Amino acid sequence: MAPHPAFPRFDMTAIDLSLARSIGTFVFEDVTFRPEAADDAAAIDAIHDVTFGPGRYSRTAFRLREGHAPDGPTSLVAVYQGNIIGSVRQTAIVVGETPALLLGPLAVLPALKNLGVGKALMRLSMEAARQRHHRLVVLVGDFPYYWPFGFRVVPAGRVELPGPVDPARLLWAELTPGASDGVAGSVRATGPAA
Ligand SMILES: CC(C)(COP(=O)(O)OP(=O)(O)OC[C@H]1O[C@@H](n2cnc3c(N)ncnc32)[C@H](O)[C@@H]1OP(=O)(O)O)[C@@H](O)C(=O)NCCC(=O)NCCS
Numbered sequence: 001m002a003p004h005p006a007f008p009r010f011d012m013t014a015i016d017l018s019l020a021r022s023i024g025t026f027v028f029e030d031v032t033f034r035p036e037a038a039d040d041a042a043a044i045d046a047i048h049d050v051t052f053g054p055g056r057y058s059r060t061a062f063r064l065r066e067g068h069a070p071d072g073p074t075s076l077v078a079v080y081q082g083n084i085i086g087s088v089r090q091t092a093i094v095v096g097e098t099p100a101l102l103l104g105p106l107a108v109l110p111a112l113k114n115l116g117v118g119k120a121l122m123r124l125s126m127e128a129a130r131q132r133h134h135r136l137v138v139l140v141g142d143f144p145y146y147w148p149f150g151f152r153v154v155p156a157g158r159v160e161l162p163g164p165v166d167p168a169r170l171l172w173a174e175l176t177p178g179a180s181d182g183v184a185g186s187v188r189a190t191g192p193a194a
Contacts, residue, residue, distance in 0.1 A: 026124060031117065033124050036075040036087065043084040044077065044107075051107040060163030061104055061140045065091045068191040071101060074128045078108070078117050085109045088121040090129065093138065095159055096185020100136040100172075101129055122149050126173070135179035138172045138187065140165055149173060160186045 025034040036044065048056060056062050070089040078086035086108035090101040103125070108117045126149055129137055139146065140161070143153060150173035159170060174180050 028120065030080060031085070031120075032079045033076055033120060034079065035072055036070060036077050036089070040077055040084060040087075044087045044089075047084065047087055047107045047109055048105055050110060052105065056105075059140075060161050060165050061102065063163055064093070064161060064187060064189055065089075065102065065104075067194055068092070068189040069194045071191060073132055074101060074125050074134070076121055076125050076128070078121055080112075085112050086117045086121055088125045090125060090137070091189055092191040093187050093189050094185075095136070095138065095183050095187050098136065098183045098185075099134075099190070100138055100183075101134050102187070102189070103137050103139040104141065106141070118145075119148075122146075126150070126175070130175050135176045136172060136174060136183065138170075140169050141171060143168065143171060146171055146173075150175075154180075158184045162187070 025032060027033075052059075057066075068091055071092050074090040076088050077084045086106075088103065088106045090103050093100050093102045106118055106121060108115075108121075126137065137151075138154070138159065139151065141151075143151065151171040152173070153168060154170045154172050156167060159172070161170070172180055
């Protein structure tokens with residue numbers, strides 16, 4: 001797809017994550033990446049509506065997160081000319097007894113797809129999780145998109161979600177080597193009520 005004429009294609013290697021460590025907000029090529037605020041919810045929901053459609057509510061990962069607030073520091077939005085153009089959320093969960101994060105939804109406005117916004121949100125959100133000493137991030141999504149961020153297919157039978165999930169799309173990333181060792185069980189959200 002040709003880049004949107006008014007929008008630069010990101011060179012992800014140019015993002016210096018050490019800056020993201022010292023400030024809550026990160027600006028790159030006129031796009032601001034910042035933690036989600038309470039009054040962003042309607043704009044984010046509108047993006048979810050166009051990217052996932054109304055059927056999203058029946059998906060297992062959506063149902064799991066329902067009623068729980070996103071994790072503040074790791075849930076980010078991308079803002080361009082005052083508009084939210086992309087969002088990534090993470091939610092506190094446990095897998096069995098082990099605390100972890102559930103990443104998703106990740107969504108970018110269709111008109112601005114394939115310009116690097118999704119990758120930027122992923123890198124910054126994973127870095128924020130690392131800084132907060134989270135050890136393990138779980139998600140349901142396409143392995144080819146997520147593997148560069150450290151995600152691998154969860155070994156069969158280790159993680160149970162409260163609904164059907166294609167096992168090839170159930171992924172986790174260790175933020176600390178060995179963080180998934182011995183982890184097994186049912187997933188439930190533990191974040192505060194939304
Ligand atoms: C998936 C999504 C978040 C990616 O964000 P984006 O800003 O469009 O993507 P980026 O510019 O960061 O990355 C684009 C690259 O990822 C690839 N890509 C995009 N979606 C992909 C997928 N589902 N599987 C594998 N690769 C994918 C593109 O082909 C492109 O590859 P290239 O860099 O080699 O050209 C976005 O397209 C979107 O909102 N899609 C609909 C919602 C969705 O499926 N969300 C993910 C599930 S939670």
